[in-house]
Amino acid sequence: MKIPVFVPPRRAGTPAPAILLALLFSLVASVLATPLAFGGSRAPRAAVPLTGVMAIAAGDSHTLALMKNGTVKAWGMNTNGQIGDGTNTERLSPVTVPGLTKVRAISAHGHHSMALLSDGTIRAWGWNAFGQLCDGTTTDRNRPTKPVNLAGVKMIATDEGHTIALMSDGSVKACGWNAYGQIGDGTTTDRHTPVTIPGLRDPRDIAVGHAHSELVQPDKTVVAWGNNYDGRLGDGTIIHRHRPVKVLGLTRVRFVASHKAHSLAVRNNGTVWSWGWNFYGQLGDGTTTDRHTPVLVPTLTNVRDVSVGLAHSLALQEGGKVRTWGWNFFGQLGDGTTTDHFLPVTVVGLSQVTAVEGGDNHSVALVRDGTVRTWGRNDNGQLGDGTTTDRYRPIKVLQSS
Template sequence: MPRVVLVPSSLSHSHSSSAVSSTAPLPPAAAQMPPKVVAVAAGEAHTLALSGDGEVYSWGRGMFGRLGTGREADEHVPTAVAGGGSPRPRFVAVAAGAYHSLALDDEGSLWSWGYNIYGQLGYGEENSPFPCLVERFQDLGSPETLQAEAQNSGTQSSLKLSSVKAGGMMSFAIDTLGAMWMWGNCPQQTDAGEFCIAASSVPLPVWDFHGHTVVKVACGNEHVVAAVSAGETYTGCDLVCYAWGNNNHGQLGLGDKESRSRPVLISGFGEGSSWDVYEIACGAWHTAVLTNKKSFDVDLESRCWTFGLGDNGQLGHGTTATICSPQPVDGLPTGSFLISLDCGLFHTTVVSSDGEVWCWGMERGLGLCPDASFSGVDSGDALRPIRVQSPETNGFKFLGPVQVTCGAAHTVLVAGDGYRMWAWGRGRSGVLGRNQTADSYIPCVVMWPPLDENFQEIREDRAQASTSGVNDQNSAELEQKLSAASEELQFLRSKLTLMERYANILHISIFRKPLDERTLPRSLQESPVFDIRKEFENILDTADTDELNRLEIFYRSMLSGVKDKLLKRRVQEMVQECIVSLSAGRQTP
């Protein structure tokens, strides 16, 4: 059966330079909120972002077609994944392996692209630079009915998927009935019952979880961790953890280094545990788990547990020791909930509900390899969690945190409730999405929202000209336009970032809370004039007693500082006047 391929519209027709220059301005209706990022995923050196309108954007290294743009060129800014089918799929989930990508559409169908030497795309062995439909799932029913259907010739409905995950050279999917499937270079069992890693381009069901619901799955280079319902269905707080695969560093959390070909329950996260599992992540050879204390108290107590390889401090326990059983990470915030977790090759990152981001592992928790490292007193691996400073608030809290994802040597944070992304780490191939290739040791703004259609047309025309060998005046003009547009866009976005930072600091100084565009005063939304006195009076009217007391202390301290400064200045003036007077007196005969 032939594969369905999404062909990019940029390859179905050509754009002339006159068409680019004569494009009419966008109508006022287009001046709306930018697309919201609802999910991100990172591979070895590429990142995927899913917007709320169902589009997938990618950037970073393009080798093997992992970006899904129809070519292998690097992309230094978020670029729309190729598409043009009719109707165009509306994607609802994304996942990234080392060199391949997956996306799930709203009809429960799976699309994949990129590197495919081990069959991790779910079809054949050839790489694909375009999203292709994984038709194997179209031919399958649920695992519960596979055996029965194999005995009769009746037709069966296609399998619908609810989530996808990728890691290393393997891929996973969970169907709408809670069954789990795997393909690519996966842990398997030989006919003799021994552990092995074997390639398969055909999705294989994981029968061990029959009668339970698989809710989450994470995978490293050669190991897998799954969060599964203790009972038949998931009730929201009854997940237990299973692990299998390569265990040469204790990354399965089973207390030893023996590899497993079938899922084994991690005793620390079984039914008898006092902790509820709600998030899991795998690095190359280590694993991290977020749990919540089982308690009837209103306050939630979340903890991060790690195990496996610790050579670069990626476990966060203060040592480089390898640990074979789950151990909690000390030094993380206890007064807020940990909402997101991910692992790179040799680093780990968590995000709290109040916007604090913590990293640990290789090269100060950035994941940077030694060829792109710090120097001086800050050099070396972070053996314990380090807070990442936010350029936005000039402190340690990001506004509106959503999700974090880690690549091999970079990290991407979705903040601003989905309207802003920050990235840091190794920048080669444009993996930080800021139109540069330099490394960044601090969070920098990803160029989001995506480039408009005019700018994308220029980029596509340049790509077509380079692939077709065109080297004439038109190609030179396109290159010049692209360079000029890119520089202008980068300049404007850097200015916007600076102004937003200034506005937020100013807003905190006046109103004692961060700036949030969702709660902007109506007077500012409907008028160019902002009456600070009136808005401050409104805040006083709605503030409780504790807030009023804090405001009084804050402004009394400010007033005291002003009075003290005025007094010092007056004393200086009096001393100066006295000196002048004495000097004049001595000169008098």
């Protein structure tokens, strides 16, 4: 920043040395009054841990945090406006999403984001090529926009190209990409506004993967529909389904998680079951064999939360311990290495965790004290520590003080 320097006007008869002395005094005073960083620029504001977080969500290369005051912060890739701050500039540390208050839930995957407000309405922003923002267009939005015909929403789940909403009347609606029947309305027609999925009522949980969808039914069984490459629907086939079919062998399921091409389910007894693509060992059964029906993830008990990345998986156990498995090229397993693991390993240096989220190649954990830990790929600043350096162990998300 240029500092204005006061130069007193030279009056007739004023000797030149007096002017030089006044100029020197002004320069010294300005320098002393201005804090300087090394190199002569203004010192940056100190970075402190982000606090007051009550929920987290992870997109492919961006991250969201729901704050206790009902606002939302975001950071990372912003090519499609998925940060929601009105720009397309990536953010290496958290910024507040403007215009959002009274938010009670968030969801992010792919390159777009969603927020569920306390009045049951939705706000959505980011990539919208398939109408996944449910606003009747295919126009990207770099600020939150209100979808059409979505009032009375209880739960939302979204992935790269489509979105599913559980309504307060028990119905289920969906919008976006539908090439594989992932909308569940019996067609392969993209939907730019929400449509009701027939035959589904009062699900206990919903999840969305790449071109497929899942939900836990009232009887605690699981149904899935859409793309079935690699057996990601869990029905014992690789046939795409335009309407929901039952995932085989799963009962007493509490909740499900999905992302790209594999899925996890947690049963009432705290065990974890997985199915679908397994090239990197992301199913956690000790192999790299795709599974067309669910298999048990060994050594995992007392699990209370799970999440899925592109090719890695996360499980939160009672007591706050986090276990991970699968692809680890960017350190997304958080064990201090870049070695793939076909069975669960423990994330180092984490305790008192209350929630976990998997992005494409990064991972996020919410700690009981309201701070956030991240690790893995960081090329777009999705770890929120102010850098673009990959991290093989958890680090704190930072914000300017």
